[in-house]
Amino acid sequence: MTTVAPDTGVGPLLRDWRRQRRVSQLELALRADSSARHISFIETGRARPSEEMVLRLAEHLDVPVRERNALLLSAGYAPRYAETMLDDPSMGALHEGINQLLLGYEPYPALVVDGRYDVVAANRGIAMLLEGVPDRLLTPPLNAMRLTLHPSGLAPRIRNLREWRGHLLHQMERQLALARSDSLRELYEEVAAYPVPASADGRTGRVPGSVPHFALPLEIEHEGRVLSFLSSISTFNTPMDVTVAELAIETFLPADPATVAYLRSLAA
Template sequence: MNTQLLRPPGIDVGVLLRRWRDRRGVSQLQLASRADSSARHLSFIETGRAKPSLALLLRLTEQLDVPVRERNTLLVAAGFAPVYPETPLDDPAMGVLSGELERLLAVHDPNPALVHDGLYNVVGANRGLLALVSGVADHLLAPPINTMRLTLHPEGMAPAIRNLAQWRAHLLDQMRRQIAVSGSAPLADLYEEVAAYPVADSRAPEPAAHAAYAVPLLIEREGGQLLSFVSMLTTFNTPLDVTVSELAIETFLPSDQETAAALRDMLGEVRPPEAGPGSR
């Protein structure tokens, strides 16, 4: 995978716009029409013969569905100040949001749930999730905890995942799609790292443990107990902050009654987490 930065130093905003337009498979005429401009003017912008106004550039990035972080990159390349702030979750301005995320995670118990950023670094987790990660190597639990490393590293959860090849393929495909959408070089670097982890032989999953409606995550606990989950991702609509735009809440729902019952039993074995969203 190409890990070249989306915007090398000194590159013109027109070149960046053309790259995003090519990435989205949109013609100049289509984009200009959607952004209330003309194909001629857009052509001049892409070739450096004209500079877009702030209002037009914001419309173009919106129509191209450019990620919020990269919209700031295009604005700076055009000579404008960034429009979208990047506020840490532990900032007082994020106090309400952080508190609501903590409450949301707690409500999901005993089902495992976490909040991660655009690089899959964990910024919050509930007790149900802590029950699943017991026994992994300490270095994988050092902040910032990364969910992809935690899941796929041979010293992490990988040995306990019964359908590792299937789940690994799902996660790597998810990352590839995100890289294609965002153009994130750090995410591409993370992909290269976790894709290179050795894959140990895993036993074939029991057919009865499959969920008919989604790819399951099958985890074998000590004693041979098999837990079966399906995962669900939730993101924020119309975010106006870079940090918020990259947050995702992932919930692991039990796909059978045995797993649901086991989670209720496991919850009593785990102490509440000491830190919530915003901790690193």
């Protein structure tokens, strides 16, 4: 996925980001040490912002790194952030760190996905959950959304599928609001169109005797047991590379003592 300069100028793009963030011209000007008049001139094309001003405004509007490159291109400047392939030798330390993190989280499931939810790395906890998934869905590149929501994937085993599906689709919608990605839009339309198995009707996901949850759990069946997990997603702070900026580490924390005991018994 490469950064392409949009057809419109940088002014309308910055205006769209400002409105999306629900920030007034005056508020943005105060944050960026500028004036509302100058912000207005930039947005209407009456003034060309410097490269430093484009980056400053993008930072205060929390624009994703890939889209910051697009803003720079629209303003007539070269992209600031590289997009390094994950198999590049310079990414060796990143790979080592990720692998150590995933290994250290075992026996609990954890994985790393890119900006399109393709699986970059996963541990044995994830492999355990994927047992029984057809080989055609496990052909690289594995896609986390497709594996989870496909009728032949994990979907029939998820006890609270309607709730979990709604959570995942909403997550993708939020990302689409930030990233102008045709491939991500195509993936969203694909997984949103998957039928919900009839077996999901009327199932709430609450296991009898389970403890109350402070967040929506993933309730999934595995070998006759119902395992319960809470999902947490982490990203890299202050990324200077588009690829790194779009990586997300998702860990699944057991949500009840029974899940903890079962996973530890497998590890033993």
